[in-house]
Amino acid sequence: MSAEQRIERGSLNWFLVGMRGVLSLPALILMTSYVGFSAFALEAGLSRSEAVAMTLGIWALPAQMILVGSMLGGANIAASFLAVTLSSIRMMPMVASIVPEMRTPKTPVWILLFLSHFIAITSWVFAATHLRDVPRQHRVVFFAGFGMTLTLTNAVIVGISYGIVSQFPPMVAGALFMLTPVYFVSSIWASAKQVVVKLAFVIGVVLGPLMALVSPQFDVLIAGIGGGTIAYLIDRYRRRRKAVSQESA
Amino acid sequence: MLEEYWVYVLIAVAGFLATDFWRWLGVLAGNRLNEESEALNWVRAVATALVMAVTAKLIVFPTGTLANSPLWLRLAAAGIGFALFLASGKKVAVGVAAPIAILVVGLLILQP
Structure with missing residues (x-):
């Protein structure tokens, strides 16, 4: 086997390791939040495919909620753009703080531009916690495995749960709403x-x-x-x- | 609500472009940063403060069902939970389970 093939194999392995992150606690918590988004989208009058397109295209839960909200309010496209973009400025320092840790000198910029789409709070915390344990030359692949799988999984979840789950029982919903912030608190402090x-x-x-x-x-x-x-x-x-x-x- | 195709235009422009624009700027800025540089220290601080501001707001000003629970209960759950997390030697499982347990017990007790 040539050296190149062996490297490829290593990369595929790291992609799979990244994918496995989808079964981690924060990823599972995020999935429950997307079930919530799906219910919200249905209530707001969005179709199933619109809700899925929004999840794939925006991939930032607060921005998605804001866009649905401004569509409901009948805001025009410029006002919607402004509201969403103001809530998304935070993406810039979040992405900028991950990129130096993720790339190698040889990583093409277009790959980073493509992968940046999958950075949102959950994947930012995941990257800040786990990237340092991955050999540098495999970090891009590792993050791609996690980020892309997480986004696609949640898009599927939005599609499937649309119309099925209208609401969790209040006690469960309350605990779920609390899971996200307390997870961020302890995992960010620990990392x-x-x-x-x-x-x-x-x-x-x-x-x-x-x-x-x-x-x-x-x-x-x-x-x-x-x-x-x-x-x-x-x-x-x-x-x-x-x-x-x-x-x- | 709106015409079918127009919703997708809205999602593409006011959703996709409005968020990914900042992600792309983040890549271009981050690509110039050296891993050991002072500037990255500052960017890390800003990113962390941003995420924690969002996080703290989720606890203090929650939306949905949690908005009906008393603020002191949420703060106590998060605060005591964090203290237990530190005492446990920074076990994330404790940091998640403890606040949730406190919150649920509190809600059950307060239930009319």
Whole structure:
């Protein structure tokens, strides 16, 4: 067998390892959220195929909810675009923070552009947690296996559950709604290796709800860019002081 | 609601383009960042703060059924759950199971 074939085999393996991530807890939680989206889409008057197209084409649950909401409200295409795009600005730093860890110097940009479509909160957390355990040359394939499978699976789930599940019992629905945030809290904290990430975590948790009261339209952006910058500056100050005290010691 | 083809145009333009535009910008920006660079530290901080802001909002201002539960119960579930998660040596399973258990027990007790 040639060396090339062996590499190919390794890649296929990593693709399958990535695919298996679809059976992880966060992926299963996300699937229940998409069952919820399917019920919401039906209620809003979307057809089954429209709900599936939205899941495949947007692949960001908040943006999908906003688009359905603005369609319901009869907003025109420009207003809908504006509402959705404002909620999606957060994608830029999320993708930008994953790309340097995922690519090799040889990874073509078009592959990264294509794979960026599959980055949303769940896959961002998955990438931030697991990429470091995958050999660098296989990371793109590993993420492709997870991201593409997760998106396709949820599109299928939206298609199948459309019209079947109208509502969970309140107690179950309440627990499901709570699963997503508490999973993010513990998994992001557990995967935070750098101090700057922990600082940003704490500041984001505090600023998010606070800014929602002050500026509901831009709360997440302000909390993210402002809070992230504060965390970065605190961390830089901390590192400088440490460096200085080490020099003088 | 709307004409059939127009919904797909709306999904393509106001949905797909409106979100993937930012993802593409993220690739172009991230592709210039070195893994050890200061700029990546800042981008990581911003991304983490963003995601946590969204997450905290899900707990403090939930939509759907959870909106009917008292805020103090949700905060207690998340707070005590996080403390137990830290005490367990950062076991994610504890960080998920503990808050859910507290929430469900609380809801059962409060049920009229």
